[in-house]
Amino acid sequence: MTHCHDVIGIGFGPANLALAIALEEEEAGLDMLFLESSSAGTPWQGTMMLPGSDIQNHPVRDLVSLRDPRSRYSFINFLFENGRLLDHLNLPLEFPLRKEYAQYIAWAAGHFAEYVEYDSRVTAVEVEQRDGEGPVYRVTTSDGQHRYARTLVVGTGRSPYIPAPFDGTDDARVCHLTRFLPTITALESGGTRSPREIAVVGGSQSAVELTLYLSRRFPESHISVWSRSYSLRQKDTSPFSEEGYFPQFTEYYYGASREAKRTLDAYMRPTNYSAADGDVLRELYTLMYEQRLDGDERVRLLGHRRITDVRPGPDGVELAAVETVTGARDTRSADLVVLATGFRDLGPGPHQDRFPPVLDTLADRFAYDSEGYLRVSAEYLTEAAGTGTPPLFMNGLCESSHGIGDAGSFSLLSLRAKTISDHLRKLKV
Template structure:
């Protein structure tokens, strides 16, 4: 293998987590030989949900750099300054910036690292190789036939979208995950989709309902939720401490049963709930729809989907009311949007044991009795017999590290610092080991 293709660090994926890592490397470890591989043509963020007037859900200063380095060039505040919009932005009095503006900020930061990123590059496989203790490395192959090697591999690909099994039999023309909602805008504009069911109780589900009601008068919109009503997100400053670095320590060191209790207690900080302004807007939209007799918006709450089958060009959903085993209704729509979140790591049906990218490495990983990967506090996965390699999960570890790894940007900069510090320690240990081997020889 050519030395020019070997790197100290390779990151797969170049979304917010690995962009933050690139910033941390530039500021704290300049000269590190690193490369990032991204399957898309550019670094984008939440492109599937850039809806009009939608905002972010974390404080804007919990950005790609500020919590780690408040003086960073790559802060959101400096982005506004560089773009000449700082005073106008401050004058709006927004607590949460618009989502499209934060997307532009993330893309602006990413563009500073174009020389270290290969875009439109799909990784087809990862292997751990070791001809000797001093020659251990990861081998990364791409669909274009290129091969790279590295000592430290950082996986920052984002979590796998979750679709309930009852919907999984639908075709790609009839089902889309909420994170890819914008992919169907062309069909909506063309009038090919005239009725939609949005499954789930997340903020994304409600934002999609509001957007469809506002932008597509011809579309009948059905909200389908297991809960009695769409719920208010827990925005208490006390529960907001789940996004503190100290909470990560608390959660990580807790016993499994205590972690589960914390998850249950804190569920509404992030799942199946929405901000008050979005809930209020949906309720007003429903009210106006009913008043004017449009009958285009309907909410089906306290229901379970019993089956989802194709009937001609339609999707037929059978719904059973939670309060009655016999109250079964049928709902026919052109398309189903599954706004149902993402998979976490674990052995349960709605989870996955490891990222698909690491399938070939999984047998080498240290695991617990149910096959779940053992993740270190530094986000490192331990490889049996390959102590010199660093394999890290960047933004994928909610099951082991808590809500801060559940897609929020709040801890990306701190997590990047944790990973870099671990890589530095590993490099020092490898150098010490190599010197000992030379001395013994």
């Protein structure tokens, strides 16, 4: 009979890497396997590895330290083992550089290579009845191979959010931020001229970082930042608001009604969404001001704009928009359009995924609340709609049930890993 693992993790980004570490350090004794679609050595957030960009969270909120500050897999120990601890501590930066944190993640992942199959894109997940085993998951990958597991942990990250009208556009000159650097490389290697007109859509940290990067890489280009709000906004980094990234808030949020959750979401949203850190906002504002002094305004902010139509053509991508306060309409052309529009959360809304896309065939096996949200326990275990469905955990996908601390950041990564690890061990027993 084909081997059946205790647990298969789909995805081996930071969320499932933190889980693998927790399972090892807490001696769970589980037969685990992780399936990762990217190649070994692919850097974390490699498509956004912009020079000078940082991770926007405290380095001690790493893969392990909140769970066990003595772990050998901490960011501090990574620096120590690589002879960079004093150099790093001497850096005049609030947060670590993104490229150094990517090296940290690769270093930690390298210790678990025996548990990971890279270049393994999951194409189907089904439930199969096995003699003597009961129901198990059959996971099929793009090479046609089947792997079996008694439990799944889904840590794929969220799907890119491509808003209308871009969701109906298939043009190489329009890219989501998750394809940013490969798109730039392809554009330059294709022998085409540098883009003269660039549109960056969104008002997030990524939108500001991308605008600054593009202004340096293509200094002769004109860059327009299209924002739905009046202007760009600074993140709420008050220590009071930041307590939304404490486990106490996660517990509080989890127990709230859906209506109360919406109120909490509205309060916490500026800490992470449609806002940017003060350092990059100041840099961008200074750049725009200096360009106006020089009479050469190449970076412009177009606020209160809702893009209503996209028309790719031989001479560029035409964007039609309405100014939402005055109702004025205008049309502009761009040689490159970058969507800094974020990601989809789990939920029933038009901007959400009912279920992680990799598991769409299983969606009807699980229970939903009266508003259509997936029912997930405090331990990140999905609630089955009936009998015969093996356990399935969501790792890093549960903002709609657990709040802002589950928004894809490192903030509570190690504590969530411990919660899932503890529950997996109970299932084993």
